[in-house]
Amino acid sequence: MASAALARDLASILPRESIVLEETAAYLRDETEGRGFHGRADAVVLPGSTDEVERVLAWCYEHEVPLVPRGGGTGFAGGAVPIDGGVVVGLARMARIRAFDPLLWRIFVEAGVTTATLRRLARENGLYFPPDPGAAEQSQLGGNIATNAGGPHTFKYGTTGSWVTGLEAVIPPGETVSVGGPIRKDVAGYDLKSLLVGSEGTLGIVTAAWLRLIPAPETVLPVAAFYGTTENGCAAIERVLGNGLVVAALEYLDRTTLEAAGPSFPSELPPQAAFLVIAEADGSRSEAERLRGDVVDVLADGALAVHAPQEPSTIADLWRWREGVSIAVTAQRGGKVSEDIVVPLDRLGEAIEETLAIGERHELRACSWGHAGDGNLHSTFLVAPDDEDELARAELAAGDLFALATRLGGSISGEHGVGWMKRGQLARQWTPRARDLHAEIKRAFDPKGLLNPGKKIASPTEVEA
Numbered sequence: 001m002a003s004a005a006l007a008r009d010l011a012s013i014l015p016r017e018s019i020v021l022e023e024t025a026a027y028l029r030d031e032t033e034g035r036g037f038h039g040r041a042d043a044v045v046l047p048g049s050t051d052e053v054e055r056v057l058a059w060c061y062e063h064e065v066p067l068v069p070r071g072g073g074t075g076f077a078g079g080a081v082p083i084d085g086g087v088v089v090g091l092a093r094m095a096r097i098r099a100f101d102p103l104l105w106r107i108f109v110e111a112g113v114t115t116a117t118l119r120r121l122a123r124e125n126g127l128y129f130p131p132d133p134g135a136a137e138q139s140q141l142g143g144n145i146a147t148n149a150g151g152p153h154t155f156k157y158g159t160t161g162s163w164v165t166g167l168e169a170v171i172p173p174g175e176t177v178s179v180g181g182p183i184r185k186d187v188a189g190y191d192l193k194s195l196l197v198g199s200e201g202t203l204g205i206v207t208a209a210w211l212r213l214i215p216a217p218e219t220v221l222p223v224a225a226f227y228g229t230t231e232n233g234c235a236a237i238e239r240v241l242g243n244g245l246v247v248a249a250l251e252y253l254d255r256t257t258l259e260a261a262g263p264s265f266p267s268e269l270p271p272q273a274a275f276l277v278i279a280e281a282d283g284s285r286s287e288a289e290r291l292r293g294d295v296v297d298v299l300a301d302g303a304l305a306v307h308a309p310q311e312p313s314t315i316a317d318l319w320r321w322r323e324g325v326s327i328a329v330t331a332q333r334g335g336k337v338s339e340d341i342v343v344p345l346d347r348l349g350e351a352i353e354e355t356l357a358i359g360e361r362h363e364l365r366a367c368s369w370g371h372a373g374d375g376n377l378h379s380t381f382l383v384a385p386d387d388e389d390e391l392a393r394a395e396l397a398a399g400d401l402f403a404l405a406t407r408l409g410g411s412i413s414g415e416h417g418v419g420w421m422k423r424g425q426l427a428r429q430w431t432p433r434a435r436d437l438h439a440e441i442k443r444a445f446d447p448k449g450l451l452n453p454g455k456k457i458a459s460p461t462e463v464e465a
């Protein structure tokens with residue numbers, strides 16, 4: 001259907017304020033823009049209610065027009081980018097808090113509430129929503145749920161899905177389903193809620209979610225330790241676990257990442273630093289202080305220096321700096337191809353070194369950082385977004401990373417998802433039967449294949465189809 005006819009039809013089912021007529025470019029890209037990736041849409045809508053989402057989906061289904069759900073557009077897998085026309089359905093206007101029961105540690109939010117808004121609201125009421133993906137001011141709960149987003153505190157507290165007790169979603173051919181709710185346990189039926197979590201907009205459009213909260217820890221005390229080698233840094237990470245220290249976060253940065261982000265580190269950096277570990281103790285003041293003491297002891301062994309801030313402002317400085325790492329790395333050459341592979345924790349050092357070797361093989365500057373405790377690396381190749389040859393080599397290098405992850409017994413994605421960028425790559429780690437089931441689940445939810453087409457595809461044969 002031509003764009004003009006499509007816009008006219010949408011205008012007959014949606015109020016004027018729900019249709020974006022100008023300045024649509026921002027809805028055609030996400031964080032993969034630095035890889036030279038952007039899309040094309042015939043229309044962009046911002047529904048204000050679940051009922052409007054239902055109407056759009058039903059109309060698209062009837063007219064065989066693809067739809068692409070969109071949150072804050074901070075994804076790294078190209079999931080929110082419309083590939084070849086259709087309707088982008090942004091959830092930003094659905095940002096109401098439908099219910100909040102602080103004394104029962106639960107909240108019911110619409111999909112467009114930003115991650116930062118939710119975390120702030122919880123804090124103001126003495127509560128804590130632990131998932132903390134790095135672009136929290138822009139990313140939305142719907143996007144976090146659709147990618148099952150993680151972050152540094154996933155190590156102790158789990159990914160977004162661990163905090164979802166109920167979901168409202170609009171699924172083809174245009175019906176709202178609710179699974180779970182303000183309940184803490186529910187084993188009736190297959191776990192449809194968990195199928196929708198991490199489905200990257202390919203099974204349904206999440207419109208609202210019931211989330212579990214916990215009382216905010218009284219104290220958080222991070223410890224940063226610098227090492228001269230990757231080997232020493234990884235040995236320290238393993239010692240944290242081996243000593244039974246239940247830290248909230250356990251992060252690392254390699255040498256090249258430190259070169260990019262180090263100049264703004266909120267304390268002195270030892271000149272020989274080639275590896276950084278950040279661990280955080282949390283809990284009541286006495287618990288956190290005791291744990292912090294143990295963490296300092298364990299990390300100090302073999303370290304060049306240990307930085308252990310205690311004031312709220314210096315603690316906030318450290319985490320703010322950590323949040324800026326991805327941006328500091330991008331700033332090196334204007335773009336990056338950054339993946340989120342996972343390996344068993346005892347293979348972390350190998351994966352860090354191999355990332356550098358893959359970069360060398362493809363004549364690219366490489367680095368990695370990430371959620372060490374989860375064995376989750378952001379293995380990255382620095383690129384100039386307008387250098388096509390470099391981009392092509394970086395995509396080949398990304399393929400080598402997926403091969404590495406699967407060879408080491410890991411996964412091609414720990415938190416960013418498959419989206420468009422990793423379509424077909426699941427074949428590296430799943431058997432044909434498992435991939436068939438994946439495709440059958442997609443067909444059961446979306447028989448016409450109109451929801452976010454081309455994304456989260458398991459098999460190369462489906463990519464070609």
Ligand SMILES: Cc1cc2nc3c(=O)[nH]c(=O)nc-3n(C[C@H](O)[C@H](O)[C@H](O)COP(=O)(O)OP(=O)(O)OC[C@H]3O[C@@H](n4cnc5c(N)ncnc54)[C@H](O)[C@@H]3O)c2cc1C
Nearest residue numbers: 071072073074075079134140142143144146150201206415
């Ligand atoms: C600086 C930076 C740091 C980051 N750090 C982390 C990190 O530590 N951990 C982490 O996991 N991620 C991280 N990310 C990636 C990103 O922020 C997360 O993937 C986030 O969850 C995406 O949310 P979003 O609202 O921006 O989703 P989008 O990018 O808009 O969409 C992502 C996917 O979800 C789908 N989707 C969005 N909303 C809905 C909905 N309501 N219903 C159904 N499908 C929907 C889209 O179709 C798409 O497939 C980081 C990104 C940046 C830029």
